[in-house]
Amino acid sequence: MDQRRRDLLCIMELEFAAIDLNLFLDTHPEDQRALADYNAVSQELMRAKMAFESRYGPIMNFGCGISHGTWRWVEEPWPWELCFNREE
C-alpha cells in the first residue's frame, strides 16, 4: 500500500472513532469521559487532515480545507476509484 493510502487510512480510523463517539454523545451529552475522548480524537483528526491536505490536496471543500498551489480538489482519485487491495 502506498503512503497516500496509509495516510488516508489513518484519517479514516480517527474519523470513525469520532463518528461513533459523536453518536454516543447525542444520547449521552453529559458523559464527560466520552466528551474528552471525542475532543482528543477530533484534535488529532484535524491535525492529520491538515497534514494530508498539504501533501495531496483538499479532503474537504466549501471552505473547510486549504488547497496549496492549484485547485487540487478536482484531482483524481475520487473515493470510489480508490480501493485498498492488499497488493496495492
Place this chain on the structure above:
Amino acid sequence: MWIYEKKLEYPIRVSYTNPRLAKEVITQYGGPDGELAASLRYLTQRYTMPIPQAKAVLTDIGTEELAHMEIVAALVYNLIKHASVDEIKAAGLDDYYADHDRALYFVNAAGAPWVASYIQSKGDPIADLHEDLAAEQKARATYEYLIQLSDDPDVTDALRFLREREVVHFQRFGETLNLVHEWMDSKNVF
C-alpha cells in the same frame, strides 16, 4: 448544509469483477431497506422530533447513512466497472445494463426502482422511532443475507462493517426512544 469529504467512511477492497454479486449488493443502494431509504427517512423525520437529542441523532445517523450509501455504490461500481457484456448477461444483469450500462441507479436486487413509499414520516416521534428501530433490524438482516450470498471475502469485509453499524444505530435509536418517553412523562404532571 452538508460538506462532502473526499474519502469513504470505510476502506473497500474488491477482489475481482463480479456482476452477480453487484446485482445483489445494489439492493442496499436503492432497495427497501437500503442506505438511501435509511438516510432520507431519518433526515426527513428529524424536523418534527420533540427533543434536541432526537434531532441530533436523526441528523447524524441520516448523515452517516449517506456515507454508507457511498460505500455500497463504490462496491457495486468496482464489481462491474470491468465486466464484459457477456459476463453481465451471464450474471443476469442484462436487464439493468439495457437501461443503465454500468452506471449506478437506485434499484433493489430484482431491479425495481426506489420509491418514497419505502419510508414514512409520521410526525409522531414514538411511531417514527419505532419505524427507525425496525429499519435498522431489516438492514442488518439484509446485510446478513448478502454476506451469505457473497463469494468475495473483501466485499464481505465491507458488508460486515455496514452490518455492525446497523446494530450501533439500533442501540442509539433505542436510547432516543427512551429519552422521548422520559420527556413525554415529564410533561404529564397531575
